[in-house]
Amino acid sequence: MNATQLTITVMYCAVTAIGVVALAAVIATTRRSKREAGSEPNIEKMERGENWWAIMTVAILVILFAATFAGIPWLNRANADSTVQVRALQFAFVAQPASVPAGTIDFEVKSDDVSHGFALYDPDNVMVAQIQVLPNVTSTVTAKLDKPGPYTIRCLEFCGFNHHNMIGRIEVTQ
Amino acid sequence: MSTEARTVSTPALPYDDSPVLDEATIKKTTSIVKRYMWTATLFLVIAGILGVVLRQSQADIVRTDDNLWYALMTAHGLGAFVAWAGFFLMGSLYWILMRLGFPLRTYIFAEISYWSMVIGTLGIVWTTVIAGFGASWVALYPLPFYSQGKWSDAATGWFSFSVLLAGVSILTWCVALIVAVTGPAIQSSKNGWLYKVGLALGLATLWPSRFKHSGERKAPYPLIPITVIAINMFLMTLPFALLLVLMIIQSIDGSFTTDPQFAKNLLWAFGHPVVYLLLFPVVANLYYFIPRYAKRPLIAGRVAVLAWFVALITNCFLWAHHMYLDYPDEGAQWLLNTIHEPVTFAIVLASSVSIYALSATIFKSNFTWNAGSKFMIAGIFGWLTAGFQGVLNADIQFNTVLHNTQWVVGHFHHMALLGMGMVLMGVFYAVLPHLYHKPIYSEALADIHLWGMLIGGYGWVICWLIPGLEGAPRRWAVEPEAWDVWTKASIPFLALLVIAIAVGLYNYVRTITGSPFTVDVERVASV
Numbered sequence: 001m002n003a004t005q006l007t008i009t010v011m012y013c014a015v016t017a018i019g020v021v022a023l024a025a026v027i028a029t030t031r032r033s034k035r036e037a038g039s040e041p042n043i044e045k046m047e048r049g050e051n052w053w054a055i056m057t058v059a060i061l062v063i064l065f066a067a068t069f070a071g072i073p074w075l076n077r078a079n080a081d082s083t084v085q086v087r088a089l090q091f092a093f094v095a096q097p098a099s100v101p102a103g104t105i106d107f108e109v110k111s112d113d114v115s116h117g118f119a120l121y122d123p124d125n126v127m128v129a130q131i132q133v134l135p136n137v138t139s140t141v142t143a144k145l146d147k148p149g150p151y152t153i154r155c156l157e158f159c160g161f162n163h164h165n166m167i168g169r170i171e172v173t174q
Numbered sequence: 175m176s177t178e179a180r181t182v183s184t185p186a187l188p189y190d191d192s193p194v195l196d197e198a199t200i201k202k203t204t205s206i207v208k209r210y211m212w213t214a215t216l217f218l219v220i221a222g223i224l225g226v227v228l229r230q231s232q233a234d235i236v237r238t239d240d241n242l243w244y245a246l247m248t249a250h251g252l253g254a255f256v257a258w259a260g261f262f263l264m265g266s267l268y269w270i271l272m273r274l275g276f277p278l279r280t281y282i283f284a285e286i287s288y289w290s291m292v293i294g295t296l297g298i299v300w301t302t303v304i305a306g307f308g309a310s311w312v313a314l315y316p317l318p319f320y321s322q323g324k325w326s327d328a329a330t331g332w333f334s335f336s337v338l339l340a341g342v343s344i345l346t347w348c349v350a351l352i353v354a355v356t357g358p359a360i361q362s363s364k365n366g367w368l369y370k371v372g373l374a375l376g377l378a379t380l381w382p383s384r385f386k387h388s389g390e391r392k393a394p395y396p397l398i399p400i401t402v403i404a405i406n407m408f409l410m411t412l413p414f415a416l417l418l419v420l421m422i423i424q425s426i427d428g429s430f431t432t433d434p435q436f437a438k439n440l441l442w443a444f445g446h447p448v449v450y451l452l453l454f455p456v457v458a459n460l461y462y463f464i465p466r467y468a469k470r471p472l473i474a475g476r477v478a479v480l481a482w483f484v485a486l487i488t489n490c491f492l493w494a495h496h497m498y499l500d501y502p503d504e505g506a507q508w509l510l511n512t513i514h515e516p517v518t519f520a521i522v523l524a525s526s527v528s529i530y531a532l533s534a535t536i537f538k539s540n541f542t543w544n545a546g547s548k549f550m551i552a553g554i555f556g557w558l559t560a561g562f563q564g565v566l567n568a569d570i571q572f573n574t575v576l577h578n579t580q581w582v583v584g585h586f587h588h589m590a591l592l593g594m595g596m597v598l599m600g601v602f603y604a605v606l607p608h609l610y611h612k613p614i615y616s617e618a619l620a621d622i623h624l625w626g627m628l629i630g631g632y633g634w635v636i637c638w639l640i641p642g643l644e645g646a647p648r649r650w651a652v653e654p655e656a657w658d659v660w661t662k663a664s665i666p667f668l669a670l671l672v673i674a675i676a677v678g679l680y681n682y683v684r685t686i687t688g689s690p691f692t693v694d695v696e697r698v699a700s701v
């Protein structure tokens with residue numbers, strides 16, 4: 001996994017665990033033993049709690065938005081050391097040049113026909129970058145490639161009956 | 175004879191102020207609701223079988239031909255999502271509205287909606303399975319016209335026409351709902367149509383100086399998501415209908431073309447709101463049923479109304495979150511994508527506040543546990559756990575690694591089947607006794623149905639979520655070897671899931687073929 005994938009996995013597991021436990025705790029209060037032992041629920045308090053809940057929701061979303069703003073690819077483009085031109089077509093990728101020295105690379109991808117997806121996987125099969133490739137325009141994605149070796153390009157937008165065979169290669173040298 | 179009238183006119187609970195309805199209305203509405211629900215259930219069987227064929231082929235049990243796989247995928251996606259879940263929930267709202275005292279005021283829209291969905295669905299099955307159209311449910315332009323000889327332009331035209339019929343079904347359903355919610359029961363202090371819509375959105379709570387009811391009764395809470403989705407789907411189906419018409423024209427006159435980027439925007443302007451064609455009716459059902467199981471009114475206030483108003487507006491301006499990774503050097507798509515991220519976050523408020531409101535309503539209540547309520551609670555868990563995934567998908571940085579991976583496939587099956595689908599199945603258990611005056615055939619079978627779906631279902635979606643997090647691509651008839659193990663691992667879970675659903679279907683069918691209640695329906699059915 002890359003760093004972003006790992007962040008997502010950890011965040012998802014943590015938040016889900018909290019959510020499931022909290023909801024299960026609420027459900028458990030409906031058991032008769034719990035109901036009879038405890039006090040009556042305070043409806044007015046729960047109604048006021050709704051406002052705080054909404055404020056908390058907004059706060060969490062604002063924090064998430066701010067924390068990941070720098071990860072928006074088109075607002076934070078690194079300066080590239082070299083450029084690779086990629087032609088995407090039903091059902092192949094053609095990279096020019098097919099071999100680049102390690103570093104920060106701009107991939108300028110164009111489609112001959114339909115929409116494709118350009119996704120780059122490193123020699124250990126970890127995704128390093130992806131972008132959508134609409135026809136008639138140029139889509140540029142910047143990736144930092146420091147592992148030398150063979151990289152795999154997979155098509156990540158459904159493009160026809162042979163979509164799963166639309167695989168390309170590019171070599172990263174020292 | 176009088177049971178029918180009593181079901182509605184005797185308030186089930188002290189605060190249940192459903193107005194008395196005449197027998198004719200109840201009879202007619204009930205028969206339409208039955209028709210929607212059973213037809214949708216039939217479509218689940220078809221779409222479910224297609225899903226199983228797809229997954230077992232990926233697991234290399236019996237491989238299908240490549241284009242056939244994608245054609246079946248196209249039929250499966252539309253069939254399961256729209257023709258089963260969407261269609262069922264569309265029908266369920268007629269019932270909820272009737273129970274709230276807002277019955278359909280004319281049946282013509284409901285009938286047009288029913289038949290156009292049925293014919294549209296049959297057309298989709300025909301054009302995909304027989305004519306080979308396999309461009310996926312999104313039919314991403316211009317792929318439908320670049321089939322590499324696998325299907326004809328005519329197939330594209332007829333497919334587009336069939337989907338357009340499903341769109342007509344949604345549009346007429348929206349009209350039926352708007353007419354119903356602005357009926358006399360809204361007790362409006364003014365005559366304007368838009369004013370009544372405002373009241374149905376709960377604005378008397380939010381803005382009491384401007385919006386006033388003529389009587390004591392405020393708009394019941396379930397009415398709010400119903401009104402929101404009716405307005406949203408009416409507006410957001412139109413861009414997609416336009417795209418379908420453009421494709422039909424091109425299928426007749428090949429020289430006529432459309433800009434792919436524009437087409438993709440039109441598609442997603444509908445493609446996201448249609449998810450709420452499932453979620454908002456599900457919430458309306460929960461707002462209706464959960465308080466009745468908990469025996470206290472829904473705990474919700476101004477914030478809930480505000481959150482729904484925010485949802486009404488934002489739902490029309492968030493589609494570009496499906497296009498985050500479309501930021502070509504030319505043009506300003508990137509700007510739209512940037513704006514649609516915070517707008518998407520804003521719609522989370524409606525779900526968040528709803529889950530709070532439902533939890534607070536359940537908290538320490540004398541809750542009725544039966545087949546219907548158990549499925550609904552299970553569905554709330556699914557909604558919560560799949561909802562977090564939605565927030566992560568909506569984040570641009572996270573989307574760059576999640577987009578079009580199997581994570582997305584895991585996410586929407588989790589949300590559609592284990593979240594909304596669970597609630598839907600609970601709704602079926604809850605309404606069948608009312609529709610047929612017969613008790614649920616077996617609570618024990620319902621438990622098997624429930625636990626089989628939970629264990630099978632979660633195992634099955636996890637086998638998509640994990641490889642997806644590792645970047646495994648979506649919509650690959652033959653998946654990369656590196657992730658094969660997950661595909662194979664999903665099969666036993668899938669088998670359990672399928673058996674559980676089959677048990678559920680058997681339980682539903684046996685319920686309506688069984689003998690009627692001998693006691694008061696309301697007490698036995700508990701809602």
Ligand code: HEM
Nearest residue numbers: 222225226228229251254255259310311590591648649650
């Ligand atoms: C019997 C259970 C089901 C099975 C075995 C199943 C299986 C599948 C498979 C294998 C795919 C293709 C995944 C890929 O991209 O690699 C798929 C796609 C899809 N499924 Fe299901 N599914 C099931 C139930 C459902 C339900 C209940 C819904 C919705 C209510 C649903 C909605 C969809 C949609 C919308 C797609 C995407 C189609 C497209 O990309 O054009 N599925 N399903």
Ligand SMILES: [Cu+2]
Nearest residue numbers: 116155159166
């Ligand atoms: Cu492709």
